[in-house]
Amino acid sequence: MIRTVATKPFGDQKPGTSGLRKKVPHFQQENYAENFLQSIFDAAERPAGSALVIGGDGRFFNAEVIRRAIRMAAANGVAKVIVGQNGILSTPAASNLIRQRKAAGGIILSASHNPGGPDGDFGIKYNIANGGPAPEGVTEAIYKRTQGISEYRIWDGDAPDLSVVGTSRLGDMEVEIVDPVADYAALMETLFDFGKIRAAIANGLTLRFDAMHAVTGPYAHEILERRLGAPVGTVLNGVPSEDFGGGHPDPNVVWAAPLVDLLMGPTAPDFGAASDGDGDRNMILGRGIVVTPSDSLAVLAANAHLAPGYAKGIAGIARSMPTSGAADRVAKKRSIGIYETPTGWKFFGNLLDAGKVTICGEESAGTGSDHVREKDGLWAVLLWLNILAERGQSVAEIVEGHWAEFGRNYYQRHDYEEVDKAAAEELMDHLRQRLASMAGQRFGTLVVSEADDFSYKDPIDGSVSTGQGVRIVFSGGSRIVFRLSGTGTVGATLRVYIERFEPDPARHDLSVEEALRELVETADVIGEIRKRTGRAEPDVRT
Ligand code: VG1
């Protein structure tokens, strides 16, 4: 039986970079999750008879909201839902299921790299029929609906047991509970030379993968240990927990420090990697080296043809604006297209659908390809392993060889977290006001060549996104970018991205701190970071 429940709008349900993210207690308010879900059902395109994929990263409150989403789908005329067993689906696996099953879309419950648990973060994201995050037109329509909502519909009866794989019914709706790993692992086998990777591992290639107590554990156990034959124990922290073992499931040098220490230490394996809460990010390490995500994107793009799924070469590369220009140098040398988009995977979907690009990436440790419409952590790990198996070189040799051929983009991101919101917005406003007069100004040895607030016109559908980050470019190509995060849940997070291009191989062995020192000081002079935020140092440097 369908029950209609009266409700009132919440004013703060505007999706950010990747869905709606709030603290768990905020999401637990009566009707809060239901309002947003109903707005998705009302605003998203759902052809009659179509299916919906539902799954999440397994964090606290995941299973509860999944059961509500299933009951609401049954009350909103959805013909079928496809749900990951125990409510688990990594973000790339959900994207794959939407595409494989020709679903109308998917609801992914995740706050990704944000911490979980009763006081942690929670999130809901909607993906469209191509498997990718809803573009801004759709998220705007959902937001608009949240502002006028007065009731939601829910099936008055329990959702089926999520732990049992198989098909059942809820009212007129079919509910299919699926193994979250099977289809994804099968897809990976079509892209990579599992035989060659397996042989390399059998011949002594050693690796560790840190699943950070998050969703990729079951995927990594199946693919790395079972299908590729890596010894049991290769996957660290491989059992998903509701609060990620009390940690912060963000694969970077700060939050994955134990893995970094292992790779820098005397017993380091050849290769190390980690993934985030929902499995779409990756961190790549080799013995004695942390590969900067922007460099990883460039190396993967330059070597993708070594994997069977990309043997024909890649059509082009897209990167988010703050991501370093390392990928651009690969595109230029290989005479393929390069596209610069705003932050967030939703901007890559049209380029991938149109066949303009094959590989996409972001500085925040996101890389992926046209095999799904999300970034994909394990995909990046497998492509790296395929390249290592083919080239028979170490990670460090491959990266250093890449710099020698293409030049090195020294790069760092500084995050100032939980900054006073008004102060952060004033800092950005102040920068914007000065943009017009910046060109030609000198700071130490640096001279500004261009300064703007990035805006993007989608080359496929013509939609325009403005205010995507302040860029200050210096002659010689060095760059400072300022933008505010769209995924934080407390105050504001200021991100400052610093980059310097160095073509000369004789200067490729500087420390990143040394290489970027003048730019970091200049970022404070231009942005007045210390003065306006009261912070002497960033919280996280990645
Ligand atoms: C951050 C990253 C961005 C990424 C987004 C979602 O966004 O910078 O590159 O696409 O998170 O990633 P923001 O607005 O906080 O800078 V995930 O893995 O958290 O879904």
Ligand code: CO
């Ligand atoms: Co993520």
